[in-house]
Amino acid sequence: MADLPSDDKKSDPLLRALGKIGEGSGFLWKIFIISIIPAIFSGMHAVSYVFTAEIPSHWCELKELTLANWSKENVKSISSASSCTFYNYNYTYFVEIGYAEALKYTKEHTFPESLKCTNFLFGNELDRKSMVEEWGLVCEKSHQRATVQMALSLGKTIGAISFGTLSDKFGRKKSFIIGVMLSTLSGPLSAIVPWYWAFIFLRLVIGSSHTAILSATYTILTEVAGNKHREWMGTAYNCGYPIGTIILTGIAYLSYDWRQIQLTCSLIPLILILFIWFLPESPRWLISKGRREEARDIIEKTYGKIIQDNTRISISTIESTVMKSIKLKSERNKKINSFYRNFQSLKLLCSHPELRKRSAIMSFCWLVASMAYYALALNGTNFSVNSYLYTFLLGLTEIPSYLLPIPLLMAMGRRTSTSLLYFISSFALLSILVIPESEKNIIMVAGLMGRFAISAVFGVIILYTCELFPTVTRNTAFGTSSGMSHFGSISAPLIVDILGSKAWWAPSTFCAFFVLFAGILSLTLPETKGRELTNTVEEELQESKKFEKSLCC
Template identity: 25%
Template structure:
């Protein structure tokens, strides 16, 4: 009897058990709101303590999103032309362009301009008859008092592709950083990884603002991408591990609310600070404020528990329970004795654990496909919508405004429909919307219709953007819940590798429109549908406690009458110590 009661007090380690037989033979069903592990049982699934921390952690998205979105303004397109010689600087720009470079802004007549004066241009006596065209060697830019990286290093004509390379360097850093930061975070903790990353992020951001060479700019942007993704993922995993129950869903999606707000705020800053160096400083210096949160944020109690640091867990639980107005159980220290969680007796888990079991290998394979699809469709549509014309700053604000309701809707989807189906349907619908934007014009062309269907194409693109924005909110929550605590940050980071590859492909995806204008959207549509179908091969994680170890993740869930009957016979605690078999009271009395 005493052994069975002790078992029930340690139900955190029975994540595989959904029903426990009571003494009278009835069964106790876990509700969605039930505190599903010892951490939640001690401090509650969500309270004032969790609200304060999840709010502060979500704010870390702001500087990261600023840095990701900054190249939109750093390399904003500007009118340019072949530079005038010093003695012709008074020649009106229009006359200079019409006479010296009639073809494009990359070539100029091979004429000795020293033979002409400003007056010759005004009088129209300059002769270019028989002159050949040669590449420009210097350029002038409109609004030269406000520099961009394009005007700073003359990234035009033959150097124009360097703009895409600069963005690829950042995204390559994102791809690598997501994986490496996961290893570091799972080994050294969420808090240390987060605070160390935000410190380095601030330093690199400020250094970029004073960068004198484009080559150094490329290197620093790659390092910034490496660090920024570490900030985002460490903060996200810490958010997921300090809340419990259905609040994981709400907190996980709400973590992304500052992202669209960041699009809006950087648009305002960029409008006021037109010089790219001033803007870079403005988005980097706020990192100093986030560094002060080192003395506010705790380490993840679940990570500490998973790594056997019992005393530190107790300190955090005491602080949290006091803040939440709850009393800790009298025997909390004893309940924390069993979960000295390890992986096969080792102190820490590693990359190999992502592929150690067939279920883990299956999960990581399909997550690679899903993350690749979501990021390719999401950023592919963002890039497409940004090219529809109009004011750059207004379009950026609208892009953020559209995402706010999408994230809110995602929370409702997750609360009502679990994880798999909301992610499957939103991603697949985004793919269908992309394909419709291709099919509708094709049908109209086939019937030689004169009806203007541009609004339909635009509507399909916006529907796809709205839908995949919801997928982008659901996906991190689902991914984090698919991995046990000991490798959760590593698992999320590993999944991000395929997302980084997708991001690097996006700038070049639209080059395929030279083959056929329907190709880019067609690819996005196919990827969206494939990604949506891939979700169905993953297990549902909604309303289930977070697993602590790989063994716990792999333990069978009683989902059939046969398994339920077997579960009533014996209960086996999954932990590094020898298995303890506990006989239920009803059977013992028999």
């Protein structure tokens, strides 16, 4: 993407008009509303797993007993060795003598060997039928339950890679349209397909479509909003996710089947189809691509007619200058090896020990924050708390967590704020170990406190990551670090399911130790509060040393 020369940025009437619009206009508010609504829908899908994949009590189904019309409870009391095994009795004989005599027989004789279940019966304690019951995702298939959530996270990762490039090359709106179309097809279809692996594929597509939609709308918002509104709009945008979590709680409470939840979460976002006609292409992207007439048409609908700037330079003159600059850059770029050009930033990032250290630490911090964030959202079942109340409070407490970093950053700086939030989260999660299992409400409060702090971490490390690196490596460092967060979200359901099956406190404790380690590592990073951003690696290293020395003195 070609950049405008600095002088042209100041004198370009299109960019100046766009800046005026970004300071406050109906156009800006329209972009903001279109941006925040998809975030709400994404939050609904991301947490729906809590209700659609609930695990009911289960035990082995014995065909002989089922065909003889024995009740589920009678089958369980006679045959169940565990939730995944049954005693190897002669069940044909049990059918002949009846339940009462069979029960007497089991009490008078030693238990035979136990065998693994091939089919299951499920209890009726849940408020709805779960996909776990429909597809038998228990025991040896329990990993397939976690795959449901992993597919969504993997889809988001694939979407971030593919649609980020597509958006830069072909435009933000095209990426948005493709995302909406994919969501429109995959969402409702995922609620009706009878095959597990087809559902997993559609879940992956849903994740990719959400990334396409969210990245496109957020990029347009940041490219339109001026400094006056960009910060608070970014915070408000993040609140869309917990709002979706709160709405999902109501949908789940009123639903009697997991497919109804899936369908509702997929039909509501169909409103995004209407946004295709209201969402404009990013004027800033159009200008950078030399498509100035299209950008002018969009800007003039709000700003009014643009004739010339204050220095009497006509648009045609500016366009001529801009196109000349783009042409010169294009000719110069042809002389640069394409492979070197694409990976030059990564090479710089890896060639300096200090930058390597910072990148490794921030990547770990992003991974741990995402892992703990999603693991705690999915861990309500292991806490044995009311899933509706827990999920509702997760969304409710997450909203103020996005506001907490603002005073922290002003008072303590980046490094101290980051480590403090990690330590608070770790302390809250470790405190669960000393709380009696019977004190469910206290356990829930501790879990919510840990989740609150880890949610607030994101508001700090986003800014901190950008400030730790010079311009020549900033985008690569940020992309690498934030990209690690997807691995954290992918691992979260496995942590909850595998460790949760061993001990109810294991997932939260596992996350606590990693969160604690992330907090300790963040203390080794330099402070960046009040320091100017640097452009080159050498400048960054020099300024960092000077700034740290001034803090010590």
